[in-house]
Amino acid sequence: MEGLFSRTYRAATAGFAAVMFLTGLAALAVVPTLPTAVRDLDGVELFPLVAGCFVAASLLGGVLGGHWADRSGAHRPLAVGMVLAVLTLLVSAASGSVWQLAAGRFVDGVAGGMIAVSINAAIGQAYPDRLQPRALALMSACWIIPSLVGPPLAGLAAEWWSWRAVFYGLAALTALPALAVVAVLRRRSWQPASVPVQDDTPRPSLMVALAVSAGAALGQYGASGWDTRHLLFAAAGLALLVLFVSQLLPTGTWRAARGLPATVLLRGLSSGVFFTLEALVPLMLVTGRDVAPVVTGLAFTGAALAWAAASWVQGRLPQRTPRHRLVVVGASVQAAAVVLAAVGSLPGMPPVIAASSMVVAASGMGLLAPSLTVLSLTHAPHGRQGYASSAMQTNQNLGQILVLGVASAVFNAFLSAGSNDHAGYAAAFGLLLVPGILAAVLATRARSS
Missing domain, CATH: 1.20.1250.20 (MFS general substrate transporter like domains)
Incomplete structure (x- = not known):
């Protein structure tokens, strides 16, 4: 250091x-x-x-x-x-x-x-x-x-x-x-090493960003009730997201184009998996297993320590270590955490199994998050590190909102069909395997030259 x-x-x-x-x-x-x-x-x-x-x-x-x-x-x-x-x-x-x-x-x-x-x-x-x-x-x-x-x-x-x-x-x-x-x-002693320059990379409009933020906020308001008014607000929020989100991200993000677009997509997928686990696992433990709040608190503490430890390890690997391989490892660790959460949701399983999934997932994020940030800065157009960082932050937040929303919808669908909580949680956690495995498969498209 x-x-x-x-x-x-x-x-x-x-x-x-x-x-x-x-x-x-x-x-x-x-x-x-x-x-x-x-x-x-x-x-x-x-x-x-x-x-x-x-x-x-x-x-x-x-x-x-x-x-x-x-x-x-x-x-x-x-x-x-x-x-x-x-x-x-x-x-x-x-x-x-x-x-x-x-x-x-x-x-x-x-x-x-x-x-x-x-x-x-x-x-x-x-x-x-x-x-x-x-x-x-x-x-x-x-x-x-x-x-x-x-x-x-x-x-x-x-x-x-x-x-x-x-x-x-x-x-x-x-x-x-x-x-x-x-x-x-x-x-004056602290100045950026590079001078911002003009390039042909399209810049997202601030009005578009405002529309996306408003869409996300409307969706959150729509989730506060199930009457016609709330459903209309939720539909309006979803429409704004569909219309404007792509304008905030690099061209080719949704098809995982090589370089910065794939890196941005991976950040959204991995963040969605991790933060959905952090939302649903404590909910399951408290409401479905009557676990004391101190236990879920310890799970959050363990996750924080695991994230920091994995981040510390990746920061001390040799500089020549390919960052995209760390993304593969981190995404695979996240997939293992999803399996732990799904197994922990089954009847009769000790709560510690589900709680440990948060710690395992955090270990994967500790490898993923800094590596993806380094890759995004590597792929950023000259003088456009701010644009790359903005795209990463945008898709991270979108990943949290969308993946959690879809997983929650799956959970509620099972409950509406008459299934018990265990089946609903298992289905929601099983769904998280899709973005987790997809992140591991697509990691090579984010590799630096």
């Missing part, structure tokens, strides 16, 4: 690490407080919207940050994203209605998308090739402590004081690092 923490990169790396740590803390800590918040604001029926609009808005934030990073360097959208994150935490804390809380979470999602894309673009613009895998691994590791302590501390704060204290506290914690990052990145 000597090179990574050399005089040239020490300040920037410390700033990025602080940003990622606090971004992870804010993203993970507020989640346990949202049910209490919507209850106090008399908006329980809108919980799907409040919980999901952060991810929906990050689609817009990712495109906005990517545009800005390519145009004038990644330091500006990163600084603005940090300041915006502080302000939106204050807006959410002061919410007088559930709609204000949803608006705060939506704008916070925009800021989160800008921050994530800007950091990846900054690493691609300013760091030597040999340091990029280690820098990206460090960014992943910065989520370890937030994933371990964020949710329980937020839960205690909400119980002892109020859910508003969580938002106010996160705003106070984020303010000082935000100012520090702005100061560091304004120095």
